[in-house]
């Protein structure tokens with residue numbers, strides 16, 4: 041009876057560890073000889089029930105210590121004996137289980153990386169890529185020495201489909217990308233993949249909380265790999281891991297990747313280096329929610345290629361530098377577990393490069409068109425000036441394809457190379473600069489700058505490229521212009537078209553304007569602008585594109601260096617200096633390129649000294665010094681931060697840079713410390729663009745009125761944005777990040793961190809806004825309709841979706857309903873004016889300001905009503921329907937505000953009700969036979985007083 045014999049695990053030679061040799065043959069031999077489980081299973085399968093073992097002599101008879109009962113099952117003579125492995129195999133049920141376990145184990149075991157099936161790539165993890173029938177299989181050899189050593193898994197799109205997935209952008213949908221492997225406790229042949237705890241740390245190893253953390257924390261596991269031991273490594277089959285997105289790429293709704301390897305992924309290349317492993321995977325991903333008409337395939341999936349990089353973290357963690365809210369660095373934060381002394385719990389380090397590892401090098405990817413590469417290089421190397429001043433000359437440079445130090449093994453996505461990529465796209469023009477940093481210290485080790493080709497093409501676009509719904513699904517933490525309000529997405533394209541229209545005034549060849557050549561010609565290779573006057577339109581456009589590209593590269597590279605946005609930076613620049621060529625070339629158009637700086641379009645050509653900021657600014661120098669300079673003491677570093685707050689202040693994405701934010705100096709797309717002057721000039725530019733574009737279209741045979749329609753729309757929209765931003769001065773509040781200067785005088789305004797916009801500036805802003813809203817003479821008034829309405833035609837498209845998509849046919853032409861469009865524009869400005877947070881701020885300012893006699897909500901409403909009605913309603917014959925339109929719109933907005941009273945400050949609600957009552961009285965008394973005024977009186981009747 042076989043039951044008396046059992047499998048005692050005794051493997052010949054198992055006590056000796058075979059030294060690992062570098063050939064696959066040696067690995068196979070080592071595995072066969074050294075892996076106990078394999079020997080056992082081979083034997084078990086070949087001999088059925090445990091095997092006699094006679095041929096190999098592995099199995100020995102065990103002591104007879106149990107008997108088979110009448111039921112045919114093994115009954116232990118004693119409990120200990122029954123549980124003994126020596127007797128277990130004799131029991132049919134136990135043997136069946138063992139057989140199943142062994143088969144399952146065998147099925148999960150990684151195959152050996154034999155040479156005729158796998159190619160070997162030695163590296164941090166040695167990679168074996170399958171070939172022939174094993175094609176698509178991926179084996180990794182993980183050194184036993186790196187157990188519990190954190191590594192990162194990066195994912196980057198390296199070939200996109202131009203709409204949903206752009207080459208160069210991060211592909212990971214999961215923020216926590218640090219992993220480690222450990223031997224599974226209690227299981228001989230598996231490794232656990234887990235995410236090491238990074239967000240909660242014990243700073244002092246001997247603190248009571250550190251001990252508590254050690255006792256109480258369980259890191260869990262993400263997945264388990266069956267492995268076999270080969271010398272000093274574990275061999276594992278990574279095929280299903282990669283197919284599942286390596287636990288960093290999930291489906292777009294955030295669920296773990298549901299697409300199986302078979303259905304949605306294929307490995308197309310892999311290699312390894314001493315500190316990183318590189319895997320190329322093509323995958324199908326499901327369409328983004330809301331992408332709607334942009335879904336291009338009937339399967340509702342997109343195909344894309346992703347580079348995964350497994351990257352060793354630095355052996356020696358970089359020395360950290362504390363972040364400071366006065367100087368804007370991206371940060372790495374954790375909560376200190378042992379700070380139980382009442383101190384602050386959260387620690388944040390500035391993310392920065394470790395210059396001890398040598399200079400920061402950007403590789404200009406071959407996707408960047410050759411004609412732009414030198415411009416891109418100049419944009420990168422502008423930052424060298426700041427490093428030089430911070431004591432690190434030569435700390436940053438760009439390498440171009442073909443340069444002698446261009447790496448032979450370069451590829452996009454390789455974790456060793458930071459790159460600048462050029463992505464073809466159909467959607468909005470944008471750029472981004474994401475980085476990867478050591479979560480322990482904030483050490484940045486890789487950055488990517490992605491520029492979309494569309495920013496060049498959008499100038500020449502014959503349609504307004506629609507804002508893609510993809511914007512909603514932008515990856516968290518990205519730095520794209522997706523974060524802007526959608527109105528502003530087309531800012532650059534609008535400015536480009538307006539510049540082109542202005543240039544047309546000077547140029548003979550109008551066709552060259554509407555279809556500008558985009559390459560800078562050699563006479564602009566030194567980066568200086570081409571003066572607009574006398575230049576060809578194509579030449580202007582080439583200069584514009586070169587300058588804007590250089591600015592974009594400076595901005596995105598700034599992100600890769602660790603810098604956050606600084607939306608207050610432009611406020612440090614005096615308005616008058618914007619037309620001082622020497623000043624601008626030395627100092628830029630803003631104290632930082634980390635602001636969203638508009639393309640500059642000046643009314644007076646003599647003021648047009650640049651189109652975009654040509655260099656980094658004073659804040660940028662200080663910020664680089666803060667992050668990278670050497671300081672004798674912490675006090676010296678803090679003194680620098682304080683001086684930044686006092687001279688070139690910082691404000692960022694959380695500071696309300698949109699039109700409803702409180703601080704009028706912290707805004708996207710404005711310029712100078714006197715934004716009202718900038719906005720006022722923008723209105724003048726818009727009028728000029730309308731006038732010139734209409735005239736040049738009229739006088740040039742063959743010039744399409746459709747193009748005038750686009751440019752006119754650009755001019756009006758940019759005016760609306762200017763007016764909307766001007767509203768920020770009404771009830772504006774300017775906070776400061778500067779620490780107390782130690783001056784005890786509370787009477788001194790310089791010692792308090794909150795400043796209200798002064799009354800004169802507030803009034804100036806309101807009069808600018810109301811002047812342009814004037815229903816007769818304002819830019820949004822009937823004079824504009826009379827002058828341009830009969831010349832504005834627009835394309836009408838067949839099919840839904842973005843107008844920029846080639847699937848749409850836009851052969852239709854319609855007259856633009858300018859009166860209706862102006863109502864929409866007016867509604868934007870009035871909506872910004874009446875936003876609940878603004879009315880609340882105005883109300884608070886009247887208390888906070890004390891003797892300051894600023895605008896009240898009632899005065900604001902009264903002035904606006906007067907703009908639309910006049911001091912008293914005029915006789916019907918003197919009022920046109922656009923004015924009536926504006927009056928009805930204004931009444932409607934006030935009624936809406938009262939209806940949404942729970943959103944508004946109580947005093948604002950009362951003021952609005954009072955204004956409606958005033959309007960009612962005015963309309964009722966003047967109505968007579970005027971049906972319009974009668975109607976307004978009826979609408980406002982509930983407020984009859």
Ligand SMILES: [Zn+2]
Nearest residue numbers: 519595599605
């Ligand atoms: Zn940015």
